[in-house]
Amino acid sequence: MTKIFEQLLKQRGLDEDFLHPNYDELFDPFAMQDMQKAVDRIELAREKNEKVLIFGDYDADGVTASSVMRAALLDFGVLKIEVVLPDRFKDGFGLKMSAVPRILESDAGLVVTVDNGSMANEVCNELKKHGIDVIVTDHHEIPVVPDKAVATINPNRVDEKCGKGLAGVGVAFQVARALNMRKNGGKCDGREKWLLDLVTIGTICDLMPLIGVNRTLTYWGMTVLKKTRRAGIRELAKLAKGNLEHANSQTIGFQLGPRINAAGRLESANLAYDLLNAETRARAFALAGELDELNKKRKKMQEAIVAEARERISDDDFVNVVCGDWHEGVVGIAAGHLVEEFKRPAIVLARLEDGTLKGSGRSFGEFSLGEALRVCDDLLLTGGGHAAACGLSLEVSNFDAFKKRINEYYASLGLKNQEKFLRAKSDIILKDLKDVNCELYDEVQLLEPFGEGNTEPIFELRAKIKSRKILKEKHLSLSIVDKDGKELRLMAFYVPKEWLEVPAGVYATVQFTLSLNEWGGRKNVEGQIISINLDK
Numbered sequence: 399m400t401k402i403f404e405q406l407l408k409q410r411g412l413d414e415d416f417l418h419p420n421y422d423e424l425f426d427p428f429a430m431q432d433m434q435k436a437v438d439r440i441e442l443a444r445e446k447n448e449k450v451l452i453f454g455d456y457d458a459d460g461v462t463a464s465s466v467m468r469a470a471l472l473d474f475g476v477l478k479i480e481v482v483l484p485d486r487f488k489d490g491f492g493l494k495m496s497a498v499p500r501i502l503e504s505d506a507g508l509v510v511t512v513d514n515g516s517m518a519n520e521v522c523n524e525l526k527k528h529g530i531d532v533i534v535t536d537h538h539e540i541p542v543v544p545d546k547a548v549a550t551i552n553p554n555r556v557d558e559k560c561g562k563g564l565a566g567v568g569v570a571f572q573v574a575r576a577l578n579m580r581k582n583g584g585k586c587d588g589r590e591k592w593l594l595d596l597v598t599i600g601t602i603c604d605l606m607p608l609i610g611v612n613r614t615l616t617y618w619g620m621t622v623l624k625k626t627r628r629a630g631i632r633e634l635a636k637l638a639k640g641n642l643e644h645a646n647s648q649t650i651g652f653q654l655g656p657r658i659n660a661a662g663r664l665e666s667a668n669l670a671y672d673l674l675n676a677e678t679r680a681r682a683f684a685l686a687g688e689l690d691e692l693n694k695k696r697k698k699m700q701e702a703i704v705a706e707a708r709e710r711i712s713d714d715d716f717v718n719v720v721c722g723d724w725h726e727g728v729v730g731i732a733a734g735h736l737v738e739e740f741k742r743p744a745i746v747l748a749r750l751e752d753g754t755l756k757g758s759g760r761s762f763g764e765f766s767l768g769e770a771l772r773v774c775d776d777l778l779l780t781g782g783g784h785a786a787a788c789g790l791s792l793e794v795s796n797f798d799a800f801k802k803r804i805n806e807y808y809a810s811l812g813l814k815n816q817e818k819f820l821r822a823k824s825d826i827i828l829k830d831l832k833d834v835n836c837e838l839y840d841e842v843q844l845l846e847p848f849g850e851g852n853t854e855p856i857f858e859l860r861a862k863i864k865s866r867k868i869l870k871e872k873h874l875s876l877s878i879v880d881k882d883g884k885e886l887r888l889m890a891f892y893v894p895k896e897w898l899e900v901p902a903g904v905y906a907t908v909q910f911t912l913s914l915n916e917w918g919g920r921k922n923v924e925g926q927i928i929s930i931n932l933d934k
Contacts, residue, residue, distance in 0.1 A: 400833055401833070402838055403842070406826060410825075417845070421591070423614075429559070430560045433576050436551055439508065440471065440533070443476060448478065448506070449504065452482070452510050452511075453484075455483065455566065457603070458659050459565050459600040460662075461483065461661075461667050461671050461674065463512035463569070464483060470573060474577040474581055481671065483662075483668055485666065492518060493511055497521065506530060507529070508531050508532075508533065509525065514566070515547075516541075516554075517541070518544055533550075534549070537565055537569050539554055552569065563610060564612065565612075567600030574590050594621075597616070598615065599631075602847060606849075607850045608848070608851050608852040609851040630674050630686065633685075637687065638690070639653070640653040656693055657670075663692075664728075665692065696731075703722070703724045703725075704732050717770075717808050718736055718743070718744040719804060719805075720736075720746055721746075722747075723748075726750065726757065729758050730787075733757075738820075743762070746758060747792075753793070755791060759788040761787070761788075763816040763819035767788040771788055777792055779791045824909055826855065827857075830880040830882055830884065831884040832880075842854075858907060861878040861880050861905070863903065864879045864902065868898055874889070876930075886923070888908065888924065889913075889924065889925070907933075908931075912924075913925060
């Protein structure tokens with residue numbers, strides 16, 4: 399083991415158990431509150447040949463969770479299953495009263511929610527009146543446990559001791575494990591492991607912390623993903639120019655995830671669900687093509703929104719608040735890009751056909767959007783969220799007042815130097831490049847998959863920029879040399895304009911992550927640029 403990697407492990411407090419987690423040491427799913435009740439009720443549904451309706455969500459976590467739950471029920475012997483994914487634009491998030499008529503028409507005797515349901519107390523009560531039971535499986539905050547639900551499995555329950563940090567798909571997987579154990583005399587037979595590719599996609603896309611139980615699930619999930627049996631994932635990876643044999647967190651974060659999410663953002667999440675459950679290669683190929691086209695459309699929309707929003711932003715504002723005739727499924731991503739570019743919180747609102755504005759916000763540092771919305775509550779139709787993100791709607795006539803008040807609220811807080819929260823923190827400060835080699839790259843890969851709570855290691859070095867090359871007026875290639883003359887090639891894509899003006903021959907402090915260039919049978923370590931700071 400290289401000294402640099404030893405230093406990295408020590409700084410992060412990691413050990414061999416983290417590098418090679420033991421799947422067999424996962425907690426007993428029956429230790430989760432209400433799991434016994436949930437399995438008993440599902441077993442009753444099987445015995446009575448009841449129809450079970452899975453009520454999911456429209457994002458990658460919800461779609462993968464729905465797929466996991468369906469597979470688990472089928473394996474357990476439940477024959478009648480219907481999956482319902484709400485429409486982002488017509489239904490909104492979660493199990494609401496508006497879904498009751500559809501559930502009643504389905505003739506289901508049991509509803510199982512995935513990635514939602516913790517706020518559905520009223521719906522559970524109403525369905526109970528009609529003789530329909532509800533099992534809630536979710537991972538969102540749960541103010542009150544739905545009292546008429548047969549079971550509520552949620553790691554955020556006050557007295558819950560298991561599964562902290564699980565995504566919705568992670569909770570669904572615990573139900574799958576429990577059902578497998580019930581079916582096989584108290585011990586999993588191992589077949590449930592083939593669901594881990596879905597668990598990994600949903601967990602990483604939902605930005606869950608990749609530590610603890612999630613580390614174990616995603617570590618083994620990457621192994622399953624590399625040899626997945628799902629034709630849909632294989633075809634989607636091909637279209638995204640991904641290589642599943644060498645899949646990593648970027649494969650999910652930049653190739654699979656955005657295309658799966660594009661369905662629910664622009665049209666129907668059923669496209670993504672159907673892809674994940676496609677039984678033939680031909681069907682998978684067709685659906686993958688649709689998702690790929692939707693993702694291209696999403697990108698163009700996003701770029702257009704950011705470009706228009708850029709023109710409407712004032713340098714005097716603390717919070718960038720903009721509205722326009724934009725697609726409501728894309729404004730959240732656009733807000734994130736505005737935060738990156740302007741280093742300020744951003745709220746992007748789409749003008750709807752009914753004349754109202756609906757959108758999302760992104761923040762960072764010490765400015766909480768959740769708190770800010772409470773200050774503006776009388777100006778909103780709906781609104782909620784947490785420190786870093788929010789969703790809201792308001793009348794067009796209240797836009798100017800809302801923008802003014804939220805900026806006044808920011809000013810009243812007297813916040814200073816908030817940009818520091820956006821700066822990447824270096825893991826290792828290098829003196830030279832002598833130990834930056836293939837061995838170090840291979841060791842760093844032992845930490846995969848990267849994500850929340852387990853970020854990709856960032857290296858920092860003060861070096862001379864030997865040469866630079868601008869590609870397509872938006873990408874940058876640099877060659878840096880250390881004090882001993884050792885050279886390293888660095889790349890960056892879609893870079894800030896100021897990076898394109900960095901000259902050769904100057905010294906700079908550069909932050910970068912490691913990458914591998916394989917060409918002609920040779921392997922060379924390179925880097926992806928995170929930041930460039932020229933010597934003053």
